[in-house]
Amino acid sequence: MMDSPRTAVSNPPIQPMDSNLGERDLIRRSATASLPKPERQLTPVAKLIDVSKCIGCKACQSACIEWNDTHPAVGENVGVYTNPHDLSENMFTLMRFTEWVNPETDNLEWLIRKDGCMHCSDPGCLKACPAPGAIVQYSNGIVDFVHENCIGCGYCVKGCPFNIPRISKTDRRAYKCTLCSDRVAVGQGPACAKACPTQAIVFGTKEDMKKHADERIADLKSRGYANAGLYDPPGVGGTHVMYVLHHNDKPHIYADLPDQPKISAVVQSWKGVTKYAGLAVMGLAAAGSILHGILGKPNRVTDEDEEGAEKLTSNPSATDPGADGHRPEERV
Amino acid sequence: MKAERVQPGDAIHPGNPITVNRYGPAARANHWITAVSLILLALSGLALFHPSLFFLTGLFGGGQNTRAWHPYIGVVLFVSFFIFFAQLWRANLPTRTDVQWLSHAKDIIGGHDEKLPEVGKYNAGQKFIFWAMAGLILLLIVTGVIIWDQYFGAATAVQTKRYAVLIHSICAVLIICVFILHVYAGIWTRGTIRAMTRGTVTGGWAYRHHRKWLRDLAGRGRQTPAE
């Protein structure tokens, strides 16, 4: 059997089969220091979204809701096609519509980008997560949330450079696109890719997807999109969801897709130096106190002190006022 | 403004040994609430701070509960500490004597109180702990509310939350160190803990560590008649 499906369009195998993605395929596990190296390496997979072929039908959104059995509330029309208005625990992918006037041609271009988890090779969500095993990464590149381990802290939201995870208001656990890991595990491609009528969404090995993207980019260039290119941002080590963009020189025009995404330096220092320095400082403070307690002599009240108190209280004015005893304390 | 040297309720009781009232029952109860909530916050916060401490979530009934309870306990800490603050801040204003006292660092650490200048109700070390706690608790509540996603998730941008969680964890480390110092100083200076349990200290303790306070109390006639 092949270790990962090569396409989303083929029909599923009909014979029962075991899941091909498990604990033994993990290459990263949140808040876990020592993870055994997996014995095998799965072929890296990727979903490729060709923005230039998308017609904005939202079949992918429907397929995603259907497969994941989520229940987004009935929306409200506010005059834009983007619906619902944002990703949510019930909507793992969202078509974001942008009306953009190309300054070179003065044409109105209707940009439609399928937003959702990018399945980063260096996932900021996983780096930030404090709960062991709540976020995992498989050797085929899929980054998945394991809800029973999630504590709902929202750190993944802060770690993600693409603003993807959402915390459920009902069960307080984090949700996002799974890259249909439960389908990929049994030889099927993602539901959204399977549903896409124009094959703007395709799925396969990361290598195949890059080749396919090259063909699409050559085609777009021949049709005047000189800046067409592949969005596979190196700042996060590349992604397992990639875009073909007709204006790859300015990703931000596609509903604020980051030009150069990377894990925020604030998050890096929070999860890096703060932890090591913090543990060291607290450990030293605790150890220092204990050592001083064992080795040092406690500061005890003596009999002379009690006698002094006796004298002082029986006749306060008669005792020596000390260094500057009667001078009122002034503020410095 | 002058630092307050004697506080309402402080009084000397003759006896053997002499005892001196330092904290009334309400102040002590409140201080215990502050102390317990700070310990619970440190434990629940540290559970999320580093994977090696995640096991601490077991004390609170799992990760979800730890995450959910921590900020509520934070609000309790904030309220109880600032009630305490309102009562004590005047007595904790810095004075000239504090500078002289601090210049005897060696005698402080060596426990040679007889070589130190006389101080009022609080010495410079206690004042430092008081103001450090006040500042850190303020920073912790502000940053803690920003990252309290359950209620305030929509109120700020992700970048703001990133800074908030970074500052929160640094302040947490600092306040835990200040707390260790505070508790240790209380234990090392024998006879201090009873101020928090019984509310009184012995005359000898007051004479040794806060003689100016004792002198002021005696001078102002804040004494109950001998029985």
Ligand code: HEM
């Ligand atoms: C004063 C009010 C406080 C509030 C409102 C507050 C709130 C929060 C919140 C919302 C979190 C994120 C996790 C969660 O949702 O439970 C958190 C984390 C944390 N808190 Fe607090 N907190 C407060 C005080 C404290 C104090 C006094 C300490 C230390 C003794 C502390 C230590 C921590 C630590 C260590 C973390 C984990 C930070 C990390 O993961 O790096 N907090 N706090």
Ligand code: SF4
């Ligand atoms: S919300 Fe869940 S998945 Fe996200 S960081 Fe917290 S524990 Fe991890």
Ligand code: SF4
């Ligand atoms: S896009 Fe965000 S949620 Fe998805 S893998 Fe990257 S960091 Fe994690």
Ligand code: SF4
């Ligand atoms: S890969 Fe699956 S979970 Fe992700 S957007 Fe497509 S259908 Fe939804």
